[in-house]
Amino acid sequence: MNIKLRLTIVSFMQFFVWGAWLITIANYWFGTKQWDGAQFGLIFATMGFASLFMPTLTGIIADKWINAEKLYAILHILYAGTLFYIPQVDTPNEFFWIIFLAMCFYMPTISLSNSISYTTLKSAKLDVVKDFPPIRVWGTIGFIAAMWITNLTGSKANANQFYIAGISALALGLYAFTLPKCIPSKLLEEKATFAQKIGLDAFKLFANFKMALFFIFSMFLGGALQLTNAYGDVFLDEFKLFPIYAESFVIKYSTIIMSISQVSETLFILAIPFFLKRFGIKKVMVIAMLAWVFRFGLFAYGDPAGNLWMIVLSCIVYGMAFDFFNISGSLFVETSTTAKTRSSAQGLFMMMTNGFGAVLGSIVSGWMIQKYFTQAYTNIQSLAEHVGSATNDQHLLKFLGDKGISVLANGELSRGLEVKDWHNIWLSFTIYALMITVLFMIFFKHKHSRAEVAAIEEAIAH
Known part of the structure; x- marks a missing residue:
């Protein structure tokens, strides 16, 4: 089989096994189980907790002791096992620990899948810059497909969503054993300290005021990244409580409506080079933050009837909000660090957004919604x-x-x-995102210049 086709299958399945439950788990928690809303925030925090240490540890293992494709396969099989067990869980506390275990197995596979693709493409003498993006976009398509299947099979509020994901993860794990070998590179120096090996050296970047500000704002914006993943679908689904909306298309197919966000993501990513060259990194990050303001604000005033356009537009805006910040932020790190610290700095950026930021946003939002709304x-x-x-x-x-x-x-x-009270919940998130945007514009000093354009072009090219 063509190697690019094989990697495309891996990319598709990598996000299919996540998308089958990530957007709809709130319906299972609040609807089927009717558990405490304050504890739900902890469920999405598990991704952040796992992201703090698991990708680094598995990266070291793949670099030194075991083929990346075998480690990838084992992790997906273990992930499948935890998903199969989830429907047996009857208490919120046990549910938290099982989801946390599932995330410890799953989160490292995201970076491992990229590593496998890079290594395999290079071994096949293919152009990574040219050939990898068309492969990666199928990951987003896989996420969308999983959302649709979960919704159309009537599984968005029951345990079947975990079985769909589990069966798919098991199949992916078995398939991964057949991938070309990715032999450990043993690139880590034996004399390096443990702190250096796990990337803690990158925290020295906080000594630079500008970099410290960037990472702090990344953490606070990271707190907003998971909010619509956590609450978007259940927000739409709860309109069924009102008779005027009970039979609407949006209620029946809320997950499909939410999938517009992922479709938008695949389109906006194509516009990033133009915006970066035209406006520069800081302005693109500000545009991303304003997009989060509109994302939440449109949800606050949207409904499945007269204001359905607001919900749809909010999903479209998501693509800009998500892509523009993640990619412009990554390029800022790329163009502001030396080759010696660049990889660690990129890891720190991901740790601040998907780790500390996700934990902060998930826990605080869960507590706030339950207590006040x-x-x-x-x-x-x-x-x-x-x-x-x-x-x-x-x-x-x-x-x-x-x-x-x-x-x-x-x-x-x-x-x-x-x-x-979803109206005021989304308004609160809107105000939060607006405050972050204004403070970022005031305190983060960064000028767009010809040198930055050249650096951006070089980074994008490589």
């Missing part, structure tokens, strides 16, 4: 008053699902039905 209704009358006079027993029966009959019979919601 969630109302628990314990009887039918109070719930009916909330959703409006058009509510009737038949609609509530459908909304409450299998437990609806007993609930309507005694007029009580035994565990309490939690309803979130």
Whole structure:
């Protein structure tokens, strides 16, 4: 089989096994399990916790002791095993630890998949710069495909989403054993300290005020990156509580609507070279931050009926918000560090956004939403008053699902039905993103120059 086709399959499956549950897990947590919302933030924090140490450790292992493709295969098989176990979990605390274990297995495979692709393409005498991007874009397509399959099979609120991901991860793990060998390079110097080996030397960059500011802002913006992944789909799904929206397309296919964000991501990435050369790194990062402001603001005022265009536009804006900051930030690191510290600095950038930032955003948002923006209704009358006079027993029966009959019979919601004030939740996120943007514009000093354009062109070329 053509090597580029084989790597395309790996890229597609790499993100398929994540997309099958990442956007819809909130529906499982809040809808099926009806667990405490404050604890849900910790679930998305597991990605950040795992990103703090697992990619570095597995990178060392792949460099020194075991073929990268074999390590990649083993990690995906272990990831599949944890996914198969998730439906058996009955408590939020156990759920957290199982998801954390799954992320410890999965997160390192993202960088490993890139490493395998680079090594294999070079071994085949192919041009990495030319041939890798068309392969990588299939990863985003895989993520979209998984979202669609989860939604269209009626699995977005039940345990089947984990089985879809688990079966796919198992298949990918077995397939990875057949990939061309990526023999350990043993590039790490034996005399290097452990701190140097795991990239802690990069923290010396904090001695540079400009770099320190960049990493701090990266962390705070990283706190916003997972918010729509965590809450976007359940936000749309909870419109079903209101009879006027209950039968709308958006409610039935909320995950498909959310997938517009990933489609947008694949398109905006093509526009990055133009924006970087025309406006420079700082302005592109500001554009990305403003895009986050619009992403959250449009969600705040959107609904599945008259303001559906706001929800769609918010999903389109996501591509700019996500791509522009991640890539311009990576290029800033690339053009502002020496060859000796560059790799460690890139690792630190990822650690601050996907590690510390993701943990900060997930935990704080979960606590904030539960404490200030969630109302628990314990009887039918109070719930009916909330959703409006058009509510009737038949609609509530459908909304409450299998437990609806007993609930309507005694007029009580035994565990309490939690309803979130999504308008003010998204407004809070909007204000947060706007504050970060304004502070970044004021304090981060960086000028666009011909030298920067040349550096950007060289970085993009390589």
